[in-house]
Amino acid sequence: MSTIHRSLKPTHIVLGIFFAFILAAQPFAAQAQSGSIGGRPANPDSTNARTKSIFVKTINKGETQKDAVIVVNNTPEEKTVIVYATDSVASSGGAFACAQAADAPVSVGKWTSLDKTEVVLGANSTEEVRFTITAPQDAEPGEQNGCIVLQEKKEDSFKGGIALNFRTAIRVAVMVPGDIQKELTLLELKIKQQQNKVIISPSVKNTGSVSLDTAIKTSISTIIGMPIESQESTYPVLRDQITEWNFEFAQPFWGGLYAASYQASYDESAAFLSENSDTKLKTINSTPALFFVTPHPAALLIELAVIGALATAIVLLVRRRALKEEIKKDWKEYIVKTDDDIQRIAKKHQIDWKLLAKANSIKAPYTLSEDQTLLVPGKKSAFKKRPPRKI
Amino acid sequence: MNRVLKGIVGGLLLIALTVGVGTQVFAANNTNLTQTINMGTLVTDIRDASRVPVANPTFALSGTGFSFECQTTTGTLGSDSQRIYVDNPGAANAGWTLTIAATDGATAVWENSGATQTFDFNDPTTAGCTDGGDTDSAAGQLTLNPAAGTLTADCTGCATTDITKGTSTAFSQGATDSVTLLNAASTSDDAGRWYLTGVGLSQTIPGGQYVDSYSVNLTITTTAS
Numbered sequence: 160m161s162t163i164h165r166s167l168k169p170t171h172i173v174l175g176i177f178f179a180f181i182l183a184a185q186p187f188a189a190q191a192q193s194g195s196i197g198g199r200p201a202n203p204d205s206t207n208a209r210t211k212s213i214f215v216k217t218i219n220k221g222e223t224q225k226d227a228v229i230v231v232n233n234t235p236e237e238k239t240v241i242v243y244a245t246d247s248v249a250s251s252g253g254a255f256a257c258a259q260a261a262d263a264p265v266s267v268g269k270w271t272s273l274d275k276t277e278v279v280l281g282a283n284s285t286e287e288v289r290f291t292i293t294a295p296q297d298a299e300p301g302e303q304n305g306c307i308v309l310q311e312k313k314e315d316s317f318k319g320g321i322a323l324n325f326r327t328a329i330r331v332a333v334m335v336p337g338d339i340q341k342e343l344t345l346l347e348l349k350i351k352q353q354q355n356k357v358i359i360s361p362s363v364k365n366t367g368s369v370s371l372d373t374a375i376k377t378s379i380s381t382i383i384g385m386p387i388e389s390q391e392s393t394y395p396v397l398r399d400q401i402t403e404w405n406f407e408f409a410q411p412f413w414g415g416l417y418a419a420s421y422q423a424s425y426d427e428s429a430a431f432l433s434e435n436s437d438t439k440l441k442t443i444n445s446t447p448a449l450f451f452v453t454p455h456p457a458a459l460l461i462e463l464a465v466i467g468a469l470a471t472a473i474v475l476l477v478r479r480r481a482l483k484e485e486i487k488k489d490w491k492e493y494i495v496k497t498d499d500d501i502q503r504i505a506k507k508h509q510i511d512w513k514l515l516a517k518a519n520s521i522k523a524p525y526t527l528s529e530d531q532t533l534l535v536p537g538k539k540s541a542f543k544k545r546p547p548r549k550i
Numbered sequence: 551m552n553r554v555l556k557g558i559v560g561g562l563l564l565i566a567l568t569v570g571v572g573t574q575v576f577a578a579n580n581t582n583l584t585q586t587i588n589m590g591t592l593v594t595d596i597r598d599a600s601r602v603p604v605a606n607p608t609f610a611l612s613g614t615g616f617s618f619e620c621q622t623t624t625g626t627l628g629s630d631s632q633r634i635y636v637d638n639p640g641a642a643n644a645g646w647t648l649t650i651a652a653t654d655g656a657t658a659v660w661e662n663s664g665a666t667q668t669f670d671f672n673d674p675t676t677a678g679c680t681d682g683g684d685t686d687s688a689a690g691q692l693t694l695n696p697a698a699g700t701l702t703a704d705c706t707g708c709a710t711t712d713i714t715k716g717t718s719t720a721f722s723q724g725a726t727d728s729v730t731l732l733n734a735a736s737t738s739d740d741a742g743r744w745y746l747t748g749v750g751l752s753q754t755i756p757g758g759q760y761v762d763s764y765s766v767n768l769t770i771t772t773t774a775s
Contacts, residue, residue, distance in 0.1 A: 195603070197591025199641055212642045212774040231591045250649040250728035251719040255775040261655035306773060319763045320610035321627070321751070324653055325595050328773040358697070360717070372644070372736065392712040392735035394645060395775055404714050404733065405697060 196240050196280070197327040198309045201227035201287050207433040213330040214307070215432045218294040220335060227289040228307050228329065232280035239312040240278045242288050244271035247304035247330070253362075253402025255395060257306035257328045267305025267333055270294060277312065292333060300337020301368030302398055302431070307331060334369065334431045341427055342367040345443055346401065350419055350450040355410045357452060361421035361445070362403035365396045371425040372396075372432070377406045380418050382449065387411065396425075413462070414454025418447040486518055489537040494530055501525045508535045590639030592646055594772040597635050597745070601704075607632050608765075611753055618757045620679035620689075625751040628699060633745035634770065635704075636732065640741045642774035648732040648746070650694065653767040656727045659688050660753075662762040669759055671766055672721035678754030684723045688756075692766075693720040695750030696731045708742035718750070731770070 203210040218224050232238045243260055246268040250256035258268065273290040280286055290307070310326035342365070349360040359377050373396045378389035388408055396402045411417060427439040454462060493504065501521065505512035516525055519533050527533075596607040609632070611625035628634045636648055652658035652671065659668040670690035675682030678691025695718035701710045716730035731746060 195591075195593040195595055195637075197593045197641070199591055209644050212644055233590065233593075248728055250647065250651075250716075250730040251726055252716055252730045252733065254647045254649065254716070254730040254733045255773055256647060256649040256651070256728040256730070257771055257773055259651055259653060259655045259769065261653070308771070319765050320608045321625075322606070322608050322765055322767045323596065324767060324769040325593075326769060326771050327592055327594065328771055330773060330775050353697075390712075392714075392737050394733065394735050403717065405717055406714065 195234060195325075195327075196230070196232050196238055196309060196311055198228045198230050198242075198307065198329060200329065201229045209432050213332060213432075215332050215334075216292060217334040217336060217431060218292060220294050220298050221296045223291050223293040225289065225291050227287045228309075229285050229287050230278050230280065230309055231285045233283060235282045237279065237281050240280060241310050241312050242273055242276055242278060243308050243310075244268045244273060244290070244331070245306045245308055245328075247306055247397070249397060249400045252404065253397065253400040255304070255330060255397060257308055260308070260310075264305070267292070267303050267331055270298075270303075270333070271305060271307070271331065273307075292331070294333065294335050298335045299368075300335050301339060302370055303333045303335065304370070304397065305331040305333070332370070332432055337368075339369055340367040341369060341371060341425065343371055343373065343396065343423055343425055343441075343443065345421075345423060345445050348419060348421060348445055348448050350448060352410065352452060357408045357410055357450075359406045359408060359419050359421070360403055361406075361423075362401055363396055363423050364401045365398050368398055369431065370395050370397045373402075374424040375404060376422045376424075377404075378420055378422075379408055379411075380420070380447070382416050382418055384418070387417070410455070411452050412455050413458045414452045416449055416451055418449055420447040421445050482514070482518060485536075486534055489539060490518070490534040491537055493533045493535040495527045495533060497529050499527060499529075501527060504533065504535065510536050590637070590641055592639075592641040592772050592774050593635075593637045594648060594770055595635055596632050598631050598633070601635075604632055609751070611751055614755065616759075616761050617755075620676075620757045621755050623753050623755060625753075626747075627694065627749040627751050628745075628747040630747060633747055634731070634749075635743065635745045636772055637743045638734075638739070638741060642734075643740050644736040644775070645738060646734045646772055646774050647730060648770065648772050649728045649730050650768055650770050651728040652721070653769045656723045657685050658766060659686055660690065660764040660766045662760070662764050667760040667762055667764070669756055669764070671753070672723040672727070674720065674722040674725075678720075679756055681756075689754075690756055691720050691722070691754045693718060693750075693752040694729045694731075695719075695752070696729070696746070699731075699746050699749040701732065701744055701746050703742060703744050705741075705743040708739045708744075710744060712738040713744065715746075 200210055200214055209215055216224055230240050245258040246264045246266045248256050248258050271290055271292050273288060275288050278286050306328040308326055308328045344364045344366055346362040346364055351358045361377055365371055372393055374391060374393045376389055376391040379387045390406050422442055422444045424440055424442040427441045501516055502512045505515040596604045598604055609625060609627050611623040614621060614623050659670050661668050668688050670686060670688040671692040673682050673684055673689050673691055678689055681687055681689040696716040697718055699715060703710050712735040714733050719726055719729045
């Protein structure tokens with residue numbers, strides 16, 4: 160055995176392996192237990208998958224319904240969680256948001272009464288908090304929205320700069336039966352180029368009395384209608400709100416003029432936030448809007464080279480046609496003599512010898528035969544060289 | 551060598567016993583193993599690049615000197631060491647939103663320690679340079695630009711598809727009290743983990759604002775919609 164092996168006893172090796180395993184296992188344990196607090200509906204409706212994520216209620220005026228929220232602590236520490244109800248508010252762009260605890264509720268937040276507003280949860284534990292929602296007698300028919308909010312209780316302290324708090328909320332959608340209207344209007348389509356992207360921002364307004372789960376399809380096509388790319392997503396559009404989205408598309412490589420359009424589709428049937436087999440889909444299409452995209456620098460170089468080559472070819476073609484026209488009109492016959500060569504004849508008739516050869520379809524080595532007939536320019540030919548001016 | 555092998559085997563047995571404390575296995579003719587994975591909850595917080603939550607996260611705008619003129623400072627919400635995370639472990643199956651608003655509501659202001667000096671975050675009058683007809687007597691306006699940020703999917707098999715970033719928006723009392731950071735469609739991944747960095751911040755500070763360090767409390771909310 161070597162000197163190194165003699166200094167390590169078998170028990171040392173075994174213990175080393177054991178402790179190495181224990182130390183290596185610690186980060187895995189920590190990652191498996193990291194988490195936060197949150198909540199979910201306690202009693203989802205098996206016929207409506209949406210109720211696994213949000214509360215969906217239909218409540219007549221003056222009536223009360225009960226439900227509960229499961230408050231979850233996924234952290235390895237005890238947490239105090241505050242639970243409260245708020246109204247919903249529209250965030251910028253029409254997205255769904257919840258009012259702050261400091262804002263006095265006037266709608267669903269006010270209709271909701273919780274059994275508890277503070278819950279102390281041990282590590283990795285849950286607790287059910289029951290609540291009731293009572294629609295007042297003067298509730299407006301249609302959909303009203305609120306939130307059940309869960310937030311860790313923390314003391315505020317001065318920190319300087321922007322201090323952040325975090326909370327999780329669950330939408331509470333309440334339908335008060337009555338005359339329900341579903342109506343969506345397309346508004347404007349904004350288009351902006353930003354770095355290597357084209358941002359297309361459609362907007363719609365919900366003028367009905369309930370929110371609409373709306374499929375928005377945004378498309379880019381060529382100006383002759385050939386599709387290039389489209390994106391489609393489904394978002395809730397809240398009642399009385401203007402909602403706008405930003406869809407990012409890759410900048411077309413070649414640049415140029417393109418058309419953007421969008422389409423909004425929603426279910427016109429009576430179902431309220433549920434999966435409905437009797438869907439009546441209504442689709443509204445926007446008129447296409449043209450926009451210009453600057454080409455990628457490499458594309459610009461290629462386009463300029465192609466344009467240059469085309470321009471050169473056109474100029475050459477025009478000159479060739481002009482030459483043919485003139486030959487037809489003004490050129491006369493010339494009989495080649497014994498000592499003539501192409502350059503001597505060209506000089507005699509004040510024309511470039513290469514042009515003379517081209518007009519007579521003479522190729523290299525430009526050899527002429529005695530008594531060969533050539534066409535040479537007349538006195539007034541535009542192709543004659545002008546003698547230099549004498550000053 | 552035999553002693554070495556015996557030692558290794560003994561050590562492995564010791565490891566197996568340590569890991570398996572509390573677990574008993576009974577031999578049976580028909581044993582069924584079951585595993586239930588419960589749905590988690592939608593959460594948002596700030597974590598570092600190792601996904602460890604950051605306690606008491608704050609974001610500072612660039613420092614500036616006293617000026618008699620209205621001025622603008624800038625900053626960034628969300629960095630690689632303070633990422634704005636959203637986890638959706640199947641909890642929101644028809645989309646979610648991530649929004650930010652003042653914790654104390656539309657009447658909140660930037661305050662120094664002791665609240666003896668303030669300036670506003672949501673007064674649009676002359677782009678925040680003068681006090682308007684809102685409920686406080688302070689000028690100032692905070693603008694967020696989520697569109698300038700970067701959204702990254704941080705899980706195997708999930709993507710940022712069908713999650714849009716909000717537009718550059720200034721707070722305006724009574725008109726814009728909440729700014730959208732992210733809006734996830736119902737067609738976005740039901741189970742996913744994402745983080746947002748690089749949201750642009752811009753604060754207008756009115757001229758003559760008292761020299762001090764100021765703070766404002768904002769709340770980031772993720773809502774299953």
